[in-house]
Amino acid sequence: MLDDLSRYLGSESNRELVLTQLVQHVPLALLPLVVGVVLAIPLGWLAQRHPLVRTALLGSANVVYTVPSLAFFVVIPGIIGTQILDPVNVVAALSIYTAALLVRPVVDALDAVPAHVVAAATAMGYRPLRRFLAVELPLAVPVLVAGVRVASVSNISLASVGALLGVGGLGALFTSGFQTSYLPPILVGIVLTLVLALVMDLVLVGLRWLLTPWARAGGTR
């Protein structure tokens, strides 16, 4: 098995192929994280203020979450009018999953902002929008990052299902390995997926460190 693997990776063209798929995989998995966060923050903001919106949104987030990825990928074109083989379908589906996963933590985190902190910010003259961006949202960062970490791992792994629709990415290594009954590309694909997930997780932990300067100052808490 190891011989096969070193022979596979020994070839220049194979290495190039793997690199190409890796480069295609990253935006498929990571663009949805950005879109999901951008969607989930205003939705969470709305839900935290209106009980009806909260019920509707958290309910539909739960429903979205039950839809199997492969089913979602092929239904999306019917909803947004793209071609069936368009990588945009995968990005759209994963974005919706990410947003669905993040809405509840965002609402919970906003709920958890102490009332006296909000009152202090208001008293200092913060208007609602600025208060949200400068006070409430930053306090929600640790919870938000925790949610994004979960979403990141699941997106990186789910993006390879797109290969069944002919979308590139590390999943293409699985389908080509299966079609030729050849293990090395499959192994390389699995290992790269795990490594990518790990690297992204470290990046997110680093991001949280950067975004929460108060958590590392003093360390009195």
Next chain:
Amino acid sequence: MTLSWLFDPAHWSGVDGIPVRLLQHLRYTLVAALAATLVAVPLGLFVGHTGRGGLVVVGGSNAMRALPTLGLVTFLFLVLGSGEVSALVALTVLAVPPVLAGTYAGIQDTDRGVVDAARGMGMTGWQRLWRVEVPNALPLLLGGVRNAVLQIVATTAVAAYVGLGGLGRFLLDGLRAFDYPKMVAGAVLVAALAMVLDLLLALLQRLVVPKGLRLAAGRRGRVPARAVERGGTDVAAAAATREGTSG
């Protein structure tokens, strides 16, 4: 188009009919969920009760979440050979982490004061486990099973790629033959199955909240909804948060 495909009587009979495919899908799901539960629950109970190896379990099951389903399915297909067994192994492997995380979190979530009280009453380790910790853990444990079932239903559809039966066949065969109504019908059926199973498990999850907990929650003016939330995802997020705030 999809509706007429779904309601065409010709698609409701024969070896490639909707009932046969649905039952296949259901059977794979039940077998894999049962196998995963048999592996993960004892392990989760042990780790949760003794507190030994908690980090390894949480870390390991988080890492396993990153395993690409399609990669695992094709890998096991080539290693273990074609057939249902290799696919069922893949389904089980992917279902273990959520059940394990749910069981472990459920036991850990049990109020330490309650466990101490049980010890004070003279309960042995086994008694505390079965009569205090397990009843407390059931909602989160079932939350883990719920997540596992969703994972299995989704992966069974993906495993149709390596020749497994089930509803994924409609989806992939339709895709290959550019028969889009068939493909979308397959997607709708898979999604419907996932939702129905999730709903049934959600109801069960509400039923198993111990009466004592429900009363206690009522007295404290807190709805026990928190305990009924979707186990695994919340648990992973909660674990990450906890680690975040303490670090």
